[in-house]
Structures are given as structure tokens and as C-alpha cells.
Amino acid sequence: MPPPRSGPRVGLIVGIVAGAVALLLLLVCGAGAFIWYLQRDADGGGGDLAGVVNYRETNPDALSQEHRPDGSTISYPMIPPAGGPHYPEWQNCNGDVYDAPVVDGNAVHSLEHGAVWITYRPGLPASQVEALAERVRGQSYVFMSPYPRQPSPISLQAWGYQLAVDDADDDAIDEFIRQYRETASIEPGATCGGGTTRTR
Structure with missing residues (x-):
């Protein structure tokens, strides 16, 4: 008697597991990038610059x-x-x-x-x-x-x-x-054009 045909089922399970692992990696990387962005934004985008x-x-x-x-x-x-x-x-x-x-x-x-x-x-x-x-x-x-x-x-x-x-x-x-430059903005996206050019 030939063995039961399990190939398609095994392939489906492997595909689901691989997809879940890939999704998990994307979520972890995305969360890490989001945390970095928030810290960068809170810091004004700057790292350590002596004297600031x-x-x-x-x-x-x-x-x-x-x-x-x-x-x-x-x-x-x-x-x-x-x-x-x-x-x-x-x-x-x-x-x-x-x-x-x-x-x-x-x-x-x-x-x-x-x-x-x-x-x-x-x-x-x-x-x-x-x-x-x-x-x-x-x-x-x-x-x-x-x-x-x-x-x-x-x-x-x-x-x-x-x-x-x-x-x-x-x-x-x-x-x-x-x-x-721009990263320290309190109003992101606000223009630098169209202002005054007067001097004292």
C-alpha cells in the first residue's frame, strides 16, 4: 500500500511557519525603528556634540x-x-x-x-x-x-x-x-520662506 500523501500539507505548514517568522522579524525591526525615531525626535535629532x-x-x-x-x-x-x-x-x-x-x-x-x-x-x-x-x-x-x-x-x-x-x-x-537643522523644529513642516527680511 503506498504511503499517505502528506506533501502538500507539510508544505503548507512550512509556508505558514516561515511567513509567521518573517512577520515577527518585520514587527521587531519596525518597533525598533519607531523607538529610535521617537528618541531622535525628542533629542532634536542630535547626538553628542561637545559644547552644546x-x-x-x-x-x-x-x-x-x-x-x-x-x-x-x-x-x-x-x-x-x-x-x-x-x-x-x-x-x-x-x-x-x-x-x-x-x-x-x-x-x-x-x-x-x-x-x-x-x-x-x-x-x-x-x-x-x-x-x-x-x-x-x-x-x-x-x-x-x-x-x-x-x-x-x-x-x-x-x-x-x-x-x-x-x-x-x-x-x-x-x-x-x-x-x-529642521530636526530641532517645534513646528515640523513650517516654512522658512515668506518671512521678513528686515534688519535693525
Whole structure:
């Protein structure tokens, strides 16, 4: 008597088991990727960059998203400001290089949208100013301007993050932009175009 024909049944069972294993692997990988994304988003997309001041941890109360009337006085606990109350209109921040100081309340609004604001102390050598400008021109969500009262020669701001730099050749500038441009946004997807271009 020939043995019972079990081939199709065994193949079906093997297929079901293989499919279940593949589905389980997809779920595990997907969950891991989702957790990584949440941690990255909570961290502003940045890893460890020496010298960055994280106001999200050290002074979160200073990072109010409140809109204040245009022209009203706003005081910030950090110079230049790296977040906090701001004016309704943002500073245009699509690779804009300003040769005069911009208004804090407009610049901070740009940070809320995810921009990185590079500032430099007047008197910085022209070659260094140009080296900074080369990093800005043509780049969305980046802008720069002089800032007379800042303590360091160069400063970088994203919403809740700040880095003081002494020299335009410092690799930390590129790393800060890479880590925080757009990822530090409090309003993901908000535009950097169509804002004001006024200076003080």
C-alpha cells in the first residue's frame, strides 16, 4: 500500500511557519525603528556634540512658544536667544545672509520652524564671515547675521540648543547644522520662506 500523501500539507505548514517568522522579524525591526525615531525626535535629532548647551534640559521654562505683539519688549536669558517668546513674523531663513543685525523676535520664530541661526560678533575677520556665509547660501533652514552683544566670536542657535565657537573653520559648525537643522523644529513642516527680511 503506498504511503499517505502528506506533501502538500507539510508544505503548507512550512509556508505558514516561515511567513509567521518573517512577520515577527518585520514587527521587531519596525518597533525598533519607531523607538529610535521617537528618541531622535525628542533629542532634536542630535547626538553628542561637545559644547552644546541644551536649554531643553537646563532651562525649558525659557522656551515658551508664546507670540508677542510685534515691537514689544522680549527679554531672553541667553545671548543670542535660542528659543522663547517671539513675534508673529519669522525671519526669512532659506540661506539668507544678513549683513546687519536682525530682530531677535523674528529670528527666534525662525528657530521654532527648524532653522539654524549663525551669528558672529562684529569685527570677525572678513575671511571668516565669508567662510560662514558659504555654509549658509543655498541652504534651506539656515541663516546668519552679525550680533553685537554676543560673548563668543561665533554662535549657533537652534530651538533649545546653542553652541559657541571661536573660529569659522571649526568642524563643530557643520556638525551642529547637520544635527539640528529642521530636526530641532517645534513646528515640523513650517516654512522658512515668506518671512521678513528686515534688519535693525
